[in-house]
Amino acid sequence: MSCPGYPPLMGSELTHIPVLADEVVTMLDPQEGQVFVDCTAGLGGHACLIAQKIGPSGTIVLNDMDQGNLDRAKASVANALCPQSPGEARVHAIRGNFAELPGKLRELGLSADMVLADLGFASTQVDDPQRGLSFRFSGPLDMRLDPSMPITAEELVNTLSERDLADIIFRYGEEKASRRIASKLVAAREVEPITTTDRLAEIVRSAVPGPRGSINPATKTFQALRIAVNDELGSLDALLRLLGIALKKSAQGQPSWVASGARVGIISFHSLEDRPVKRAMSEWSGAGWGEAISRKPIEAKDAEIVSNPRARSAKLRGIRAN
Ligand SMILES: C[S@@+](CC[C@H](N)C(=O)[O-])C[C@H]1O[C@@H](n2cnc3c(N)ncnc32)[C@H](O)[C@@H]1O
Secondary structure (H helix, E strand, O other): OOOOEEOOOHHOOOOOOOOOOOHHHHHHHOOOOOOEEEEOOOOOHHHHHHHHHHHHOOOOEEOOOOOOHHHHHHHHHHHHHHOOHHOEEEEEEEEEEEEHHHHHHHHHOOOEEEEEEEEEHHHHHHHHHHHHHOOOOOOEEOOOOOOOOOOOHHHHHHHHHHHHHHHHHHHHHHHOOOHHHHHHHHHHHOOOOOHHHHHHHHHHHHOOOOOOOOOOOOOOHHHHHHHHOOHHHHHHHHHHHHHHHHHHHHOOOOOOEEEEEEEEEEEOOOHHHHHHHHHHHHHHHHHHOOOOOOOOEEEHHHHHHHOOHHHHHHHHEEEOOO
16 A cells, blocks of 8 residues: 555654555445544554545544654544545644543544544654653653643552552553562662663563563553553543444434544554453443444454564454444
8 A cells, every 4th residue: 555645754664554544445335425534543554554545535633642743643634535625635633632522523523434542652752752652752741642731650569558559550551560669669769769761661570570471561551551551441431431422422313523433543562452342342232332344353454463573462443333
């Protein structure tokens, strides 16, 4: 698949590849002139592919909590939607948490024919050492996807009680050694505050016995702190709740930000995200508000996983609004 405005970045940043690109386009089934709402615009990879299908008469709403990503996405998507005159493309860029998106769509008077949420973080975020999202890079212990948010991972690690830290690491990282890790963190911060990714990774390693194959022992703790800092599961729950209300309304013929017949796709990257998505979609179809587009989650083929290892854990689920 090609896209004139995509990839939007140059040089070393050209690492972003939209996950399950063909599968998303097939599921969302874009038609000329339709309205696409991208809850997680990222770098606009998926949106750009949809833009090519809906053409200049189509409308795209891009939402992201990261202003830098949103700006990049807007430029490339406008170009893909309306290559002759990108300035005239109907692209709305909305910065914020997707949990607040439905209210903004109502203000715009838009009803979506396609909705996508591609959860988690973008390559620009995880590969930026200053974000502190990865133990692969030395950096400050930040982890915010939206740098204007108030709480960083540094604050959590240095202020939460040992018990709360253990709970977060267990619940959001599904880490069996959570208590040992929390105890080591508390001991270490008494010596000196934990302020960098390197130090956090080193402390976790000291608490986790033995190697874990090719998986870095710090993986689960980093995931847990990132989920907590960004309240990722709380936002997902809120989005699912609002989608449920919208699907119910459209099934009942009431005005809704999700149009009747709309296709809704959600890509998750770990079981903590996939479980609520699976549960919500089965509730919606059980209530007669929509029909599952695929009975099983759609996963990446081997060829995609080779070129984009993050695709290995991606699961796409979808529903068509009644
Ligand atoms: C996996 S990337 C999306 C990539 C995008 N589909 C593409 O093709 O370029 C996820 C994006 O969602 C954003 N994000 C994560 N959680 C969010 C939330 N609760 N509200 C708004 N944006 C969010 C992140 O900032 C990131 O840019």
